[in-house]
Amino acid sequence: MSSGAAMPQPAASAVAANALPADFDADGFARIAKMIFIRLQAANDAGDLNDLRAFTTPEMFAAIRLELQDRQGAAQQTDVVQIDAEVLDVAEEADRPVVSVRFHGLIRELREGGAHPFDEVWHLVKPRDGSREWAIAGIQQLAEAH
Numbered sequence: 001m002s003s004g005a006a007m008p009q010p011a012a013s014a015v016a017a018n019a020l021p022a023d024f025d026a027d028g029f030a031r032i033a034k035m036i037f038i039r040l041q042a043a044n045d046a047g048d049l050n051d052l053r054a055f056t057t058p059e060m061f062a063a064i065r066l067e068l069q070d071r072q073g074a075a076q077q078t079d080v081v082q083i084d085a086e087v088l089d090v091a092e093e094a095d096r097p098v099v100s101v102r103f104h105g106l107i108r109e110l111r112e113g114g115a116h117p118f119d120e121v122w123h124l125v126k127p128r129d130g131s132r133e134w135a136i137a138g139i140q141q142l143a144e145a146h
Contacts, residue, residue: 024090026086033087044067044078078109100124122136
């Protein structure tokens with residue numbers, strides 16, 4: 001989602017690394033986050049609203065849906081050439097934890113184009129009641145380098 005506009009942010013947003021809870025598996029969560037990142041890119045490229053809805057909050061889904069409408073059916077293919085993920089923060093909101101993950105690496109958005117760097121923080125949330133898996137609640141662009 002590196003080419004999009006600013007996305008909804010949860011109340012507990014962070015861009016600087018903070019001390020993580022001692023019992024939090026940051027490496028394991030980073031692996032899950034990378035899978036979510038790649039899944040979002042594929043679902044967004046395909047315009048798959050059902051898949052996008054499955055792992056985004058309603059506010060995030062609405063923002064992505066608007067971007068898809070603006071694209072007007074134009075084909076899009078995002079190749080994730082390199083991706084690194086780092087858990088920056090684990091915060092608590094009233095009804096859910098918020099995990100902020102910094103993604104950076106290289107993506108290619110044009111078949112014949114070169115890869116370019118991206119740097120984003122994604123905020124992932126999961127209801128305490130376990131009613132759904134981790135969902136993307138917001139995306140912050142840290143750097144645009146084309």
